[in-house]
Amino acid sequence: LELHRVTLEIKDINDNAPSFPHKEMHLEISESASKGARFSVDEAVDPDSGVNSVQGYTLSANEHFTVAVHTSAETGKYADIILENDLDRESQDHHILILTAYDGGSPPKSGTVVIHVRVMDVNDNKPVFTQTVYKVSVPENAPLDAVVVAVSATDADEGINGDITYEFSHISMRAKSIFSIDQKTGEIKLKGPMDFEDTSSFEMRVKAKDGAGQAASCKVIVDVTDINDNAPVIFIKSLKTPFPENEPSGSEVAVIYVQDKDTESSGKVKCFIKQNTPFKLSLSIKNHFSLITTEKLDRERESEYNITITATDEGSPPLTSSKSLKVIVGDVNDNPPLFEKQSYSAYLTENNKPGSTICSVTARDPDWRQNGSVFYSLVPGEIGGLSVSSFLSINGDTGVISAVRTFDYEQYKKLTVKIMARDNGSPALSSNVTLRVFIADENDNSPQILYPAPQENSIMTEVVPKGALSGSLVSKVIAVDADSGQNAWLSYSIVKATDAGLFTIGVHSGEIRTQRDISESDLMKQSLIIAVRDNGQPSLSTTCAVHLVISDNLAEITDLKYANHEQDSSRLTLYLIIALVSVSTFFLTFIILILTVKFCQSKKPRLLFDTAVAIPSTHFPPTYAEMEGPGTLRSSYNYDTYLSTGSRTSDFKFLASYKENMLSADHTLRKTSTDMISLSGECLSGESSEV
Ligand SMILES: *[C@@H]1O[C@H](CO)[C@@H](O)[C@H](O)[C@H]1NC(C)=O
Ligand SMILES: *[C@@H]1O[C@H](CO)[C@@H](O)[C@H](O)[C@H]1NC(C)=O
Ligand SMILES: *[C@@H]1O[C@H](CO)[C@@H](O)[C@H](O)[C@H]1NC(C)=O
Numbered sequence: 001l002e003l004h005r006v007t008l009e010i011k012d013i014n015d016n017a018p019s020f021p022h023k024e025m026h027l028e029i030s031e032s033a034s035k036g037a038r039f040s041v042d043e044a045v046d047p048d049s050g051v052n053s054v055q056g057y058t059l060s061a062n063e064h065f066t067v068a069v070h071t072s073a074e075t076g077k078y079a080d081i082i083l084e085n086d087l088d089r090e091s092q093d094h095h096i097l098i099l100t101a102y103d104g105g106s107p108p109k110s111g112t113v114v115i116h117v118r119v120m121d122v123n124d125n126k127p128v129f130t131q132t133v134y135k136v137s138v139p140e141n142a143p144l145d146a147v148v149v150a151v152s153a154t155d156a157d158e159g160i161n162g163d164i165t166y167e168f169s170h171i172s173m174r175a176k177s178i179f180s181i182d183q184k185t186g187e188i189k190l191k192g193p194m195d196f197e198d199t200s201s202f203e204m205r206v207k208a209k210d211g212a213g214q215a216a217s218c219k220v221i222v223d224v225t226d227i228n229d230n231a232p233v234i235f236i237k238s239l240k241t242p243f244p245e246n247e248p249s250g251s252e253v254a255v256i257y258v259q260d261k262d263t264e265s266s267g268k269v270k271c272f273i274k275q276n277t278p279f280k281l282s283l284s285i286k287n288h289f290s291l292i293t294t295e296k297l298d299r300e301r302e303s304e305y306n307i308t309i310t311a312t313d314e315g316s317p318p319l320t321s322s323k324s325l326k327v328i329v330g331d332v333n334d335n336p337p338l339f340e341k342q343s344y345s346a347y348l349t350e351n352n353k354p355g356s357t358i359c360s361v362t363a364r365d366p367d368w369r370q371n372g373s374v375f376y377s378l379v380p381g382e383i384g385g386l387s388v389s390s391f392l393s394i395n396g397d398t399g400v401i402s403a404v405r406t407f408d409y410e411q412y413k414k415l416t417v418k419i420m421a422r423d424n425g426s427p428a429l430s431s432n433v434t435l436r437v438f439i440a441d442e443n444d445n446s447p448q449i450l451y452p453a454p455q456e457n458s459i460m461t462e463v464v465p466k467g468a469l470s471g472s473l474v475s476k477v478i479a480v481d482a483d484s485g486q487n488a489w490l491s492y493s494i495v496k497a498t499d500a501g502l503f504t505i506g507v508h509s510g511e512i513r514t515q516r517d518i519s520e521s522d523l524m525k526q527s528l529i530i531a532v533r534d535n536g537q538p539s540l541s542t543t544c545a546v547h548l549v550i551s552d553n554l555a556e557i558t559d560l561k562y563a564n565h566e567q568d569s570s571r572l573t574l575y576l577i578i579a580l581v582s583v584s585t586f587f588l589t590f591i592i593l594i595l596t597v598k599f600c601q602s603k604k605p606r607l608l609f610d611t612a613v614a615i616p617s618t619h620f621p622p623t624y625a626e627m628e629g630p631g632t633l634r635s636s637y638n639y640d641t642y643l644s645t646g647s648r649t650s651d652f653k654f655l656a657s658y659k660e661n662m663l664s665a666d667h668t669l670r671k672t673s674t675d676m677i678s679l680s681g682e683c684l685s686g687e688s689s690e691v
Pocket of ligand 2: 331332334368370425426
């Protein structure tokens with residue numbers, strides 16, 4: 001066994017290439033890294049030694065990086081990457097570098113590593129809007145939540161640095177209540193209603209902000225477009241009501257203003273009213289209309305009008321609105337009261353009670369209140385010289401006419417009066433109507449016998465020839481009745497006769513005829529009591545006596561008449577004597593009485609019988625006439641006065657009044673004969689008298 005030390009030197013050959021521990025390398029470099037910054041990379045390892053080991057590094061060509069090789073005693077050569085130019089992540093966020101390590105062998109061998117350089121972001125970019133101004137038009141009626149516009153901004157940064165949030169920066173309170181913005185998407189939505197008429201355009205600024213607080217802003221202009229969403233509004237600016245009915249056609253009743261908030265054609269308004277009224281609208285100035293009358297109004301025909309004014313705009317679709325106004329027509333006193341009849345007639349039975357109602361009249365006045373209130377009155381006038389108001393009276397409010405006095409048909413058969421109806425307007429209007437009051441007859445007058453004259457019945461005798469035959473006319477009773485019609489229709493009858501069968505009387509003619517031939521045996525003096533009766537209800541009658549003498553001898557008749565007359569006149573003479581004696585006695589007594597009084601009062605003898613006795617004259621109305629109405633009778637009374645003419649003596653004379661055929665109140669015919677005696681005297685001239 002032999003031991004030998006053999007040193008075997010293995011000669012190195014370049015059989016190994018440099019190699020990097022990893023195939024790839026990752027570097028993260030902030031884009032904000034400054035120039036010259038060094039970044040170490042992994043060393044390449046080459047097991048060969050000497051020159052065959054790693055000799056240097058090269059970097060693939062690029063803009064940003066270079067490689068610097070360092071030699072260290074222990075580890076050999078290693079490389080740093082040096083930033084030569086600024087990185088910008090936004091332009092290139094990833095760089096791929098190939099680092100090659102080579103050795104010194106021959107031929108040299110190399111190994112590579114891929115360096116992925118990720119450029120780390122730095123917030124070096126502001127967000128940028130796609131537009132600086134966003135301008136949109138939105139109809140005002142856009143629904144809620146509709147997207148008006150979406151703003152958008154971009155940020156080149158990444159991650160949180162590029163996270164953009166949107167918000168309003170400058171915005172009015174009004175806009176804030178209408179618009180909302182989505183923070184993330186930048187969509188601007190409607191959250192409240194828009195009204196073009198309120199705000200036609202909104203301007204606001206939107207800010208976009210990234211996570212690190214970099215911000216940018218843009219302007220958003222929202223133009224609201226008009227939609228015909230406003231109906232015209234009608235305002236009544238002035239209204240004249242009540243509107244007097246006498247205003248001429250074409251007078252202005254009201255001023256109407258129509259407003260439409262919309263613009264353009266949507267705001268153009270047409271205004272009209274229904275056709276069948278007496279009004280029309282006329283445009284005065286823009287959107288102002290006058291309501292004027294097209295004819296004269298008449299309150300009595302139509303007292304109020306409901307006028308509906310309709311306004312339509314020209315939008316599409318058009319909007320319409322309407323308004324009613326009430327025009328009250330004011331009254332003017334333009335209608336006189338009118339009586340219901342052309343004329344009135346009324347009937348009144350005579351002998352009525354004063355105050356009794358005769359009839360009533362009615363007048364109507366269609367005017368309003370006092371212009372239409374009617375008052376009645378009698379038109380002043382005269383009836384037979386007396387004022388109408390002494391005959392009739394009228395109730396001013398009711399038109400009831402009543403009699404003031406008692407009427408007598410025989411005095412007034414008909415009264416014609418005018419009645420006036422007047423309203424209370426100012427000036428008042430009136431009209432009048434004729435009222436005829438017919439007085440109806442009542443049987444209040446008994447027949448009156450004209451022949452034979454009643455007071456002379458004693459002397460009035462009819463002579464009947466002895467040879468009168470049956471049916472010959474002997475006499476005729478003539479009677480009248482102041483009433484009329486049936487009440488004056490007289491019938492005659494014999495109520496009592498000396499010889500009942502001798503005479504008859506015509507029932508209506510009053511003719512007395514013999515009923516049979518006169519015979520010798522008939523009495524010479526015959527008398528008949530005739531009753532005259534009217535046909536009234538109840539009937540009234542009068543009687544008279546007719547004396548007949550049956551004779552052919554004239555002397556017989558005169559004797560008979562004279563006897564009657566003598567008797568009559570002697571009685572008259574007796575009355576006269578009695579009257580004379582009594583008056584004389586009275587007169588003497590009176591004078592003595594006065595003289596006695598004189599003596600007692602005065603001591604002066606001068607006065608004794610020196611003064612004539614003066615007796616004041618008694619005054620009688622020279623004539624006395626009573627008004628007596630129509631009818632078949634008319635009588636008046638005449639008084640004759642006989643006054644003594646001046647002389648030293650006072651004397652007296654008769655004053656006779658004779659009244660004939662006077663109708664007295666108790667409806668019977670009565671003879672009235674009044675004898676009046678008057679004393680009359682005159683004083684002597686030149687002497688003062690004391691009585
Ligand atoms: C007007 O209208 C009122 C109520 O609105 C009604 O009572 C009246 O009768 C109307 N008048 C006319 C003339 O139509
Ligand atoms: C009556 O008519 C007059 C005009 O004639 C008018 O002035 C007045 O107002 C009317 N009265 C009433 C109550 O209508
Ligand atoms: C009313 O009477 C007066 C005179 O009394 C007359 O002048 C007038 O014409 C009458 N009016 C009418 C409407 O009849």
